[in-house]
Amino acid sequence: MKRSNHRAPSRSPAARLVPEACVTRLSLYVRELSRLETQRVGYVSSRRLAQQLGLTDAQVRRDLSYFGQFGTSGRGYEVQRLHEQLTSILGVAGRTWNVALAGAGNLGSALLAYRGFQQRGLVFKVVVDADPQKIGRTIQGLPIAPTQRLTELVRQQNIHIGLIAVPVDAAQAVCQQFIDGGVRAIVNFAPVHLEVPPSVRLRSVDLAIELESLAFYLARNHR
Amino acid sequence: MKRSNHRAPSRSPAARLVPEACVTRLSLYVRELSRLETQRVGYVSSRRLAQQLGLTDAQVRRDLSYFGQFGTSGRGYEVQRLHEQLTSILGVAGRTWNVALAGAGNLGSALLAYRGFQQRGLVFKVVVDADPQKIGRTIQGLPIAPTQRLTELVRQQNIHIGLIAVPVDAAQAVCQQFIDGGVRAIVNFAPVHLEVPPSVRLRSVDLAIELESLAFYLARNHR
């Protein structure tokens, strides 16, 4: 994850100091701390956190140190407190972000069904699809609207984040509709590079790329 | 990912010289060259290739230089020839790789439906699911088998690559079944860290992580 997107400008001075990769892991820490909290774990060491997430203990400490000093020498980190602090830093504490989804196919449906988003305050408000057959049906309690209405709905519902889960050929057009509607952050799941103005933060997730590149290593090894 | 997985040992001496990130982009180049080839484009410059993929021209040249010298000064790269060379290097020229999918939910269905895999010689041979309701149904022409049979089927069908698209709680068990069946490469789509022996190459793709980490930047900017 790693990724799969390759460039991203940082804008605010506060954000510039924290490595991009670290911010990505920040949400990983939040996830794991949620889990530990429901398991009533009181303290956790960088070592244990690292093992659970497949990182090194030094990396966990370094990452957390970008945001402040949360630990206690000899004890580790207090789970509940660290969880609170990190959700606050991540910007998901005590508020919600509105999300719109373009593309109600299998991938879009998978995204809608993922419970983790709700838990982090990411709320799906709009779903659109190009297939006339699907218009009007509801999915996860949301009505599917036609793609032509995307820009309008984005504005109307004050959407913060756009999700692109449409076929490659439709992706750039949908992206433009998001931008016209005023979203400042987009996650693209179509396997194609999209053009956005520098004011919009674009992340791409390529479902296929890891699988496709594996052959390189398989072909080189035994058998 | 940036994408999203964080560690991966390289084993063969040939592979050690080529950066991991570059190999990931290798399949990106192959994709784009396929496209250019169907469009009957004869030559392409590093500049143009880069623009199309959202990279820099220097990076394209550097990446390709790891594999050999394919270009002509003043002209660029011959599309068809470069495409052939790269598919050969990627290990997808003139052969196929057998893939098994665990989890026939929305995400699994999206993966099965993606036409790009077939084009790169990645052939789905096995699909399993835990839901008794789904057993026996066919999906993209493949019958869904029960998860208990996974290890056996993997062996029987000589599966090279395993895909995990099951819920978090089932992921590690399914992973073990793949390993027991003898696969040496796994792509995991469940948002959890999996343990594998060093002989198995594991890649993780986290669908949610990019979206979840976006709030950090949104919260910090204007509005």
Next chain:
DNA sequence: CACTGTGAATGCATTCACAGCG
């Protein structure tokens, strides 16, 4: 004594910049 927090060292990946070639 177990663990954090962090300078300093290391290791990758990207970008610069330009010699050399067709």
Next chain:
DNA sequence: CGCTGTGAATGCATTCACAGTG
């Protein structure tokens, strides 16, 4: 002249290693 291929420079990210602390 346009474009490749690549040393050298730069910039990030990770890891080491240990002083400092409850």
